[in-house]
Amino acid sequence: MPLKRMDNVGIVVDDLDETIDFFRELGLELEGRAAIEGEWAGRVTGLGDQHVEIAMMRTPDGHSRLELSRFLRPPAVADHRNAPVNALGYLRVMFTLDDIDETLERPQARRAARRRSRGLSRHYRLCYIRGPGGLLIGLAQELG
Incomplete structure (x- = not known):
């Protein structure tokens, strides 16, 4: 089965409201906000019982999205915010x-x-x- 599209890029943040405001100012539109919690969500992510606030931001052309996530439970465990541009993994x-x-x-x-x-x-x-x-x-x- 061929790939159809890239749906979104997920970014874990520590201040959801500030990050939404930042991306709105750049021109993205807030598509929606929700709280996701419970064991069913934890089975998908492998995190167990989780509680996360998410916001979906859409580019003006409607083709790309950012999923912003603020984890309340369990807390974020790694911090890549000061990684240099040659760090392994997703960067920017x-x-x-x-x-x-x-x-x-x-x-x-x-x-x-x-x-x-x-x-x-x-x-x-x-x-x-x-x-x-x-x-x-x-x-x-x-x-x-």
Whole structure:
């Protein structure tokens, strides 16, 4: 059976409201929020009896989603927020936008831009920022 699509990327966060606000400001839409708990959920994840708050964020084109999760039980056990870009495993999410400079002037992005790096290739301007909780976010602007 061929792969149909990528449904979402999951990100564990420590402040769900702040992270929702950050991604809204970047242009994602809040699709929904829910609390997931109990043994049935723990059987799926292998975590046993769990309680997690989730929020699903959708890109404006409707093709991509981020699932933001805040674990209340059991608590998060590993912290990759300060990992360098060559660390093993999932690292960052990258968004293409119209204007990096305009985006970085927005309040949430301005706070996140404290730790940013920028680069330029033949086809893109690129910028990495640390969002809420240290999440690594890539921003790309296509060049004409």
